[in-house]
Every structure is written in structure tokens, then in C-alpha cells.
Amino acid sequence: xxxxxxxxxxxxxxxxxxxxxxxxxxxxxxxxxxxxxxxxxxxxxxxxxxxxxxxxxxxxxxxxxxxxxxxxxxxxxxxxxxxxxxxxxxxxxxxxxxxxxxxxxxxxxxxxxxxxxxxxxxxxxxxxxxxxxxxxxxxxxxxxxxxxxxxxxxxxxxxxxxxxxxxxxxxxxxxxxxxxxxxxxxxxxxxxxxxxxxxxxxxxxxxxxxxxxxxxxxxxxxxxxxxxxxxxxxxxxxxxxxxxxxxxxxxxxxxxxxxxxxxxxxxxxxxxxxxxxxxxxxxxxxxxxxxxxxxxxxxxxxxxxxxxxxxxxxxxxxxxxxxxxxxxxxxxxxxxxxxxxxxxxxxxxxxxxxxxxxxxxxxxxxxxxxxxxxxxxxxxxxxxxxxxxxxxxxxxxxxxxxxxxxxxxxxxxxxxxxxxxxxxxxxxxxxxxxxxxxxxxxxxxxxxxxxxxxxxxxxxxxxxxxxxxxxxxxxxxxxxxxxxxxxx
Ligand SMILES: [Zn+2]
Ligand SMILES: [Zn+2]
Ligand SMILES: [Zn+2]
Numbered sequence: 001x002x003x004x005x006x007x008x009x010x011x012x013x014x015x016x017x018x019x020x021x022x023x024x025x026x027x028x029x030x031x032x033x034x035x036x037x038x039x040x041x042x043x044x045x046x047x048x049x050x051x052x053x054x055x056x057x058x059x060x061x062x063x064x065x066x067x068x069x070x071x072x073x074x075x076x077x078x079x080x081x082x083x084x085x086x087x088x089x090x091x092x093x094x095x096x097x098x099x100x101x102x103x104x105x106x107x108x109x110x111x112x113x114x115x116x117x118x119x120x121x122x123x124x125x126x127x128x129x130x131x132x133x134x135x136x137x138x139x140x141x142x143x144x145x146x147x148x149x150x151x152x153x154x155x156x157x158x159x160x161x162x163x164x165x166x167x168x169x170x171x172x173x174x175x176x177x178x179x180x181x182x183x184x185x186x187x188x189x190x191x192x193x194x195x196x197x198x199x200x201x202x203x204x205x206x207x208x209x210x211x212x213x214x215x216x217x218x219x220x221x222x223x224x225x226x227x228x229x230x231x232x233x234x235x236x237x238x239x240x241x242x243x244x245x246x247x248x249x250x251x252x253x254x255x256x257x258x259x260x261x262x263x264x265x266x267x268x269x270x271x272x273x274x275x276x277x278x279x280x281x282x283x284x285x286x287x288x289x290x291x292x293x294x295x296x297x298x299x300x301x302x303x304x305x306x307x308x309x310x311x312x313x314x315x316x317x318x319x320x321x322x323x324x325x326x327x328x329x330x331x332x333x334x335x336x337x338x339x340x341x342x343x344x345x346x347x348x349x350x351x352x353x354x355x356x357x358x359x360x361x362x363x364x365x366x367x368x369x370x371x372x373x374x375x376x377x378x379x380x381x382x383x384x385x386x387x388x389x390x391x392x393x394x395x396x397x398x399x400x401x402x403x404x405x406x407x408x409x410x411x412x413x414x415x416x417x418x419x420x421x422x423x424x425x426x427x428x429x430x431x432x433x434x435x436x437x438x439x440x441x442x443x444x445x446x447x448x449x450x451x452x453x454x455x456x457x458x459x460x461x462x463x464x465x466x467x468x469x470x471x472x473x474x475x476x477x478x479x480x481x482x483x484x485x486x487x488x
Contacts, residue, residue, distance in 0.1 A: 042414060048076045050373045053417050063453045069443040075453055076414060076441040082224060082261040083363045083410030083437050087250045091116045093197070093367060096212035096221040098220040100365050100406055100437030103199050103212045106191040106372050113182025114173060114397055170399030181394075187385040188394065188399065190375060194368045205231030227264040260408050361415060361477050363408040363437050364431060370403035412439045421454035422467055422482040428455065452479075464488070 018307060039053035045115065050069065056062035069075055083094060092113055094104050180186035197212035203221045206229045211217040226235040228242065236242045249256035376387050395402055415428070418441070429442045445452060458470045464486040473476045 009088075021452065031172070039414075046078060047077075048414075051076060051414075053414070056452070061417050063414065065447045065451050065453055068449050071443055071445050073443045074431075074440065075443050075447070076439070077434075078414040078439040078441070080363070080410040080437055080439070081413050082258060082265055082462070083260040083408055084254060084261060085363070085406060085408040086302040087254045087257075089404070089407045091120065092401065093365075093406040095215050095365065095406045096197070096436075097202075097209040098211055098216035100363065100408070101197060101200050101212045101435055102365070102368050105184070105196055106369060107181045107184065107186060107188055108117065108199075109196075110188075110371050110394060110398065111183075111402075114178045115182060118172070118175075118178070129298050139298070143265050156477070170477070171396045172391070173224065173393060173397040177393075187392055187405075188229060188372075191372060193375065194372050196246050202229060202231055204229035204233040206237075207231075208263040221367050223268060224261045227267060228260055255409055258411065262411060302345055352394060359408060360413055361439065363406070363410040363429075364408040364430065365435060365437060367403060367405045368435075369398075370405070373402055406437075408437075410437060410439075414443065415439045415455075418455050420452060420457045420471065420476075421480040422456060422458075422460045422478060422480060423480060424454045424456040424460065425451070426455050 036055075043049060043051055043053070046252070049098050050065060050067040052064045052066045053061055063076075065075075083100060085093070085097075085100065093102065094109055095101060095113055096103050106194065140424070177186065181188075199215055200211040200217050201207075201224065202209040202211075203217055204226065208230060209217075209220065209225055211220065214264075221229075228234075228236065228246075230239060230243060230246070232238075234242070244262065247256075247258070373391070376384065377393050378384075379387060418426075425445055425447050426441050426443050428439055430440055435438050441453070441455065458467060460467070460482075462470070467483070468477060
């Protein structure tokens with residue numbers, strides 16, 4: 001069955017405008033086609049003036065060097081348009097919901113993780129639902145790749161796996177110790193060397209979003225969260241539907257959370273544009289004005305758009321490529337359910353004519369908890385011995401998971417314009433100072449002015465056939481120099 005229901009037929013035309021590659025004959029062509037000024041502005045605000053985004057016949061658009069770069073140079077630091085922490089990772093890391101910096105203290109990071117892990121096991125016994133209500137239901141989500149039965153969606157009622165994973169977490173700490181870590185009574189040695197911003201709560205009163213600063217809290221509220229907040233001051237039109245949507249996303253694939261943020265961003269921006277639009281101009285019909293405002297709001301997304309996002313979800317390792325069609329269909333069906341729930345939750349009739357389309361990248365922020373334990377390990381022998389009397393049991397309780405970084409998925413407007421090469425001249429690389437959710441691209445070798453900046457979407461060291469199979473997930477067949485040479 002074709003999934004068309006998210007798109008109402010009477011809006012078919014608008015939708016074609018919004019998502020299809022623009023056609024010259026289309027009246028609104030200029031609104032959806034490549035807009036160099038948009039990218040020039042983006043590059044200026046990012047302070048990465050060594051780049052130019054240009055139209056590129058083969059791939060639609062590409063990023064080009066406007067100066068010479070040497071090996072190791074920072075090419076681009078791209079601010080995300082929207083990002084979302086993976087549901088399961090929310091147990092491991094407490095980060096700002098807007099900029100993804102770690103927040104709280106080293107003790108809170110550790111204590112909270114151990115506390116929630118314990119709770120995840122307790123959930124198996126149906127205990128204390130109230131407390132669980134504000135944390136993601138699935139403590140052992142996600143990777144579609146670790147599904148065994150090929151159904152790609154874990155049964156949310158089966159928590160056995162969560163219980164069994166508890167064994168890998170090492171030797172549990174007594175409950176009182178965990179609590180005193182969380183409430184600040186127990187201070188770990190040398191932890192003051194790793195100060196983190198204190199935790200600011202959500203303006204809407206939910207207990208799901210936390211921030212590093214009032215600035216981040218306000219910006220998130222303004223741009224995304226006011227429509228997706230489950231708190232008392234939420235602006236969602238139907239909170240029950242919103243809760244259903246969030247649960248569905250947490251239980252299936254949290255890329256829907258990212259999609260929701262992008263949709264929410266567009267609706268909020270559209271409303272702002274509309275509010276500031278001089279009504280008394282009266283030159284154009286209401287319909288036409290609205291559509292152009294909507295496309296203006298949608299521009300940051302459409303400009304980065306390469307492929308429908310359910311088509312770019314990588315095929316899990318355990319799925320035979322001949323089952324790919326079935327897999328894609330299942331993802332589409334999930335997307336359909338998800339979008340219906342989302343529509344009910346934050347529905348804005350005026351913004352109906354579009355669905356969420358974006359290309360996403362990994363979001364990774366290194367953990368200060370890992371740094372902390374490495375620091376302890378590097379102390380001079382006597383100090384180390386002294387500190388380890390306190391830290392050793394904590395490390396044992398964390399087990400192998402002490403170094404888990406913040407993981408999620410995000411949409412980066414400039415990075416998403418970079419084309420792939422199996423012999424790339426740049427790559428995403430987090431330097432020591434990059435402790436937030438921005439994307440950092442550095443030059444792998446010298447890049448001369450005018451040359452296209454390319455990154456690899458996959459592990460470029462794989463054999464030719466495997467590379468092509470993986471790149472098919474991105475919707476193209478690679479014809480880079482390396483591929484042309486290796487093609488049998
Ligand atoms: Zn922040
Ligand atoms: Zn909230
Ligand atoms: Zn290639």
C-alpha cells in the first residue's frame with residue numbers, strides 16, 4: 001500500500017512545491033530553488049568565510065573552498081538547525097536540550113545514570129510509574145540494527161533485555177551513595193577541576209528538557225520546545241496526542257523526535273513571520289501570502305534537503321539487502337503513524353501543506369565523566385591512590401559505560417550541503433574544545449581555493465561493493481575518482 005495519507009490531495013500542489021526538486025515551470029520556482037544569498041548569509045553568521053555554497057550540476061549543490069586550506073585547518077563550524085539526543089542516551093548523559101553541553105556536576109552525571117539504570121530494572125516489576133513518567137520509557141532502545149526478529153521495532157512491553165543488561169553495569173553502589181552523588185552531599189575528589197554549568201529547568205514546566213543557561217532555555221522555547229513541551233505551559237494543541245507521539249518515537253525510532261523539532265521550528269517561524277507581516281498591504285491574496293511565508297519558514301530545511309529522511313535511515317547490518325524494500329516500507333509506516341500523532345499534537349491548519357523532510361547527521365559530544373576518570377588515572381601515584389579509594393567503587397558501578405558520550409542526531413544546514421567522496425578532503429572531527437553540539441569539519445589535506453570540500457558519509461575504507469551498497473541508502477551511486485578507478 002502506498003502511504004499517501006499524510007498528504008491531503010487538495011494540498012498536493014503545495015506539497016510538490018515544498019518537497020520536490022524545483023521545476024522551472026513552477027510559479028514559485030524562485031522560492032524553492034537554490035538561493036546563493038541564503039548560504040552567503042549562513043556562512044557569514046557562522047564566521048566560516050572561507051567557504052562558498054554553489055550550484056553543482058551532478059548533486060544539486062556543493063560546498064567549495066573560497067581560500068586555501070592546509071591540512072588540519074578548521075574548515076567549518078556549523079550550528080545545528082535542530083538536534084535530538086537519542087532516547088536511550090538520555091539515561092547516560094544529562095545535557096542541555098538546546099546546545100547539548102553536559103550540565104550539572106560530575107557527581108550528578110554519575111549519580112543520575114546509576115539511579116536511572118536501577119530504575120530501568122525496577123520498571124520490569126511495574127514499580128513506581130509516577131517516577132518513570134518523566135524519563136524515556138525505553139531504557140534499552142534502539143538501534144534498529146540490534147533487532148533479532150527482523151521487525152525493527154522492539155516490543156515496548158518487553159523489558160527483559162533491560163533487566164539483563166544491568167549485569168554489564170558492574171558492581172552496584174549502595175542506594176544512599178547514589179542519592180548523595182545526585183544531591184551533592186558526596187563530592188568526588190578533584191571533581192571541581194571539571195566544572196559544568198548548573199541545570200536550568202524548562203520554562204514550560206516539563207521535566208524532560210534541561211538547559212545550561214537561561215539563554216538556551218529561552219531560545220529552545222522560542223524555536224522548538226513550546227509546541228513539544230509536556231509541561232503546564234505547553235503550547236501544544238493536544239497534549240494527549242503529544243504524549244502519544246513522544247511515546248511512539250521513544251519506542252520506535254527517535255529520528256521522529258528530530259523531525260518533530262523541525263516541524264515545530266517551521267510552524268513557530270511561520271507564525272512569527274505572519275505576525276510581523278504588514279496585513280494592510282493587501283496586494284496579494286491571503287492564500288498566496290501565506291504560502292510564501294510558509295516557504296520562507298521552511299527555507300532553512302528545504303535548502304539543506306537532499307533526500308526524504310526515511311530513505312536515508314541506514315539499512316541495519318542484519319537486514320538482507322533484498323529485504324530492503326520491506327524495511328523501507330516499515331519505516332515509512334512508522335513515519336506515517338508518527339506524523340499523524342505529531343499532526344494531532346502540534347497541528348496548525350495553516351501549516352498543513354508539508355511533511356518533514358531532512359537529512360540528518362550524527363550528533364556527538366564527549367563526556368566530562370570520561371575526562372574525569374582519565375584525570376584521576378593520570379594523577380601522581382600517591383594522590384591517585386588516595387582519590388581512588390573514593391572513585392574506584394564509583395567506576396566499578398559504572399562498569400564499561402563510564403565513558404559514554406552524548407549521542408543523537410541533528411540537522412546541520414551547511415554540513416548537509418557537503419557532498420560525499422570516498423577519498424574526502426575533509427572530515428567531521430571534534431577537537432578538545434568542541435564541547436557542544438556543533439559540527440566541526442577539518443581539512444584532511446590541503447584544499448585549494450575553488451576545490452570542492454567533500455566528506456565521507458560512510459567508512460571510506462570499505463571495499464567498493466560495500467561502499468556502493470551503503471551509499472545507496474543515501475540515494476546515489478558514488479562516482480568519485482576512487483570509485484571510478486575501483487569499479488570492476
Ligand atoms: Zn545550552
Ligand atoms: Zn518543557
Ligand atoms: Zn566513491
